[in-house]
Amino acid sequence: MTTTAEALSAQAAKLPPEERLEVVERILDSLDQPDASLDSAWAHEADDRLAAYRRGEIKAMALSEVIAKYQVTPTAE
Template identity: 80%
Template sequence: MTNTVDALSAQATQLPPAERLEVVERILDSLDQPDAALDTLWANEANDRLAAYRRGEIKAVALSDVIAKYQATAPR
């Protein structure tokens, strides 16, 4: 880590929990920027999957089945 990161981290840990959370939220928000190229890739993927479904190449799975699968494997 750089000296700046170390200093900011040390300062942040001295803040009350609510203010630390605000700092974290602001940092995460700054990372959540739109990416047109990524959006295009996801749109193409979704269109490809829908086309494969319509051609009968893949089947749909009930949402309840997906949730049950991941709940069963989630760490507790």
């Protein structure tokens, strides 16, 4: 990390939690820039998946099944 980034991080760490969260949100927003090539790639992927579904090559899943598949279950300690 550069000295500037180190200094900003140290200053941000001194802020109250609400203000730190606002700083984080602003930084993340600054990184979230539209990317036309990425949007195009996702649109193509979605079209391909829909076409495969309509041809019967893939099946749909209920949202509850998808959520259950990726839900993390706590382990006993």
